[in-house]
Amino acid sequence: MTGKNATFAHRNNKSEEKLLMDKETLRNHIVNSARLKRIIDLLIMNQKLTRPRWYVRLLAPLYQQRAWSAKIYGSVRMDTPPYRRFVIGKRSVVESYSCVNNAVGDVVIGDHTRIGLHSTVIGPVSIGSHVNLAQGVTVSALNHNFSETDKRIDEQGITTRQIVIEDDVWIGTNATVLAGVRIGSHSVIAAGAVVTHDIPPHSLAAGVPAQVKRKI
Numbered sequence: 001m002t003g004k005n006a007t008f009a010h011r012n013n014k015s016e017e018k019l020l021m022d023k024e025t026l027r028n029h030i031v032n033s034a035r036l037k038r039i040i041d042l043l044i045m046n047q048k049l050t051r052p053r054w055y056v057r058l059l060a061p062l063y064q065q066r067a068w069s070a071k072i073y074g075s076v077r078m079d080t081p082p083y084r085r086f087v088i089g090k091r092s093v094v095e096s097y098s099c100v101n102n103a104v105g106d107v108v109i110g111d112h113t114r115i116g117l118h119s120t121v122i123g124p125v126s127i128g129s130h131v132n133l134a135q136g137v138t139v140s141a142l143n144h145n146f147s148e149t150d151k152r153i154d155e156q157g158i159t160t161r162q163i164v165i166e167d168d169v170w171i172g173t174n175a176t177v178l179a180g181v182r183i184g185s186h187s188v189i190a191a192g193a194v195v196t197h198d199i200p201p202h203s204l205a206a207g208v209p210a211q212v213k214r215k216i
């Protein structure tokens with residue numbers, strides 16, 4: 001590299017560093033200022049409908065990571081404000097009348113995965129590749145707090161625990177996967193199961209609460 005090029009690259013690195021620092025400063029500023037946070041939240045979310053405002057939804061393709069070959073049907077309710085990540089990999093499909101919500105945690109979906117009709121995914125959720133959610137499946141990493149008896153439940157905030165569904169899993173119709181659960185690869189969750197604990201890889205689990213019935 002010539003002296004001139006080296007100076008140019010050095011300057012470029014410096015300006016990139018500065019940009020990153022500025023972004024970080026701005027982020028910290030927003031995180032630490034309750035008032036600013038509230039204003040931004042008001043601009044982004046419709047408080048009554050608890051979903052992103054229409055103009056934010058129009059911008060979604062700009063801030064989400066969607067593979068061009070992924071398909072999200074028009075009727076899907078995408079409650080995906082830009083606070084958190086929404087990622088969907090190649091050839092994955094979110095079927096009609098489903099709902100994806102990343103307002104309180106990232107939703108990451110791998111490649112060749114299918115979210116079946118009428119399913120609901122509430123982050124933080126990570127779904128691997130070649131996963132098949134049948135119809136009406138609920139995957140919710142969110143719980144409402146309720147331990148304080150002198151307060152209403154809707155005043156007590158929420159708790160989230162990451163859900164992980166590894167690659168090559170089939171989840172039967174109307175099953176529910178609860179917060180904090182990890183489902184190991186090449187597993188089958190039977191129809192109507194309620195998964196409250198981790199399921200090891202290569203398992204067939206069924207029932208309420210879901211129990212491993214046999215190894216696959």
Ligand SMILES: CC(C)(COP(=O)(O)OP(=O)(O)OC[C@H]1O[C@@H](n2cnc3c(N)ncnc32)[C@H](O)[C@@H]1OP(=O)(O)O)[C@@H](O)C(=O)NCCC(=O)NCCS
Nearest residue numbers: 133134135171172173188189190191192193204206207213
């Ligand atoms: C799990 C499933 C695939 C059956 O697999 P299988 O290998 O034939 O399993 P078996 O019938 O041998 O059942 C194994 C055990 O799980 C139980 N079981 C199976 N499905 C169950 C269910 N949905 N709920 C509760 N228990 C169930 C069986 O009664 C059996 O229990 P046992 O050992 O105490 O007798 C099937 O029951 C199922 O739930 N399919 C989902 C269908 C669906 O959602 N289709 C949508 C298309 S994407």
